[in-house]
Amino acid sequence: MRFGVIRFPGSCDERDAQLAASRVGDAEILWHQDRELGGVDAIIVPGGFSYGDHLRVGAIARFSPIMTAVDTFARSGGPVLGICNGFQVLCEAGLLPGALLPNVSLRFLCRQVELDVVSAASAWTRACLPGERLSVPVKHTTGRYYAPEPVLEEMAEHGQIVLRYAPGQNPNGSVGDIAGVSNAGGNVLGLMPHPEHAVDPLTGSTDGLKLFASAAAQTPVAA
């Protein structure tokens, strides 16, 4: 399994994502100006501050040349994971429903949170059990997930609400305690918490590895 981690100007978690993915497969960095994905089997859009968060978080990165290839890859069923800023980018790119708003506190948050796995059907949570609890850190200012009520109902119906903050642990005011959502196909997952920072006992939790292991356990779809 080869993972490709995209580096945008302003990305800052791409090396940790690469390190995390390399524990379950091979992982390389892709440059945002690339027009091809180099035959990787899964894509990770990492955290950071792509393009300085200008205009709105994630709004500019979606126009990077590589995002056209990511769009095609995602729409043909390829596994794509968006973490934090990557989640914001995938929402802005229309690959995931909803949007991310400033935290209700308007403050930058950095803390360990517990997540409940709502759906183990997505490409990135298949190695988890439904109801399983994961300990993963969050660190963001703009992480309040929002989608209009009819969209949320449709998402719930299709199992697209993949991760929720454990009761009482919603750090940012996300609607329905939502921490991570997928597209209808389940191959694209976006989440605000950082699984790539939870892959080593030294930093308190290895639960994040399960997301990467989920993708690695699948048959590669790309040629």
Add this chain to the structure above:
Amino acid sequence: MAREVGRAVVRARVLIRPKAGILDPQGQTVERALPALGFEGVRNVHVGRLIELDVDDPARLPEMCEALLANPLIEDYSIETPDP
């Protein structure tokens, strides 16, 4: 894109505000701060942003707003152009 001869550039303003009904903590914070400074009687504060731009074809502004300037899921926008 080449501009038509004699066609004037239009100075436009796009006002972007949080969509009604979506919690706006920035507006709330400002609303709470004003009475603390003695400015009573202020309600419904919302903080948005202003984009000013010179455009050849103001008819394309709605499209620009939908595609990039605003995120219609979470923001409302209004376009102001000088009267022709």
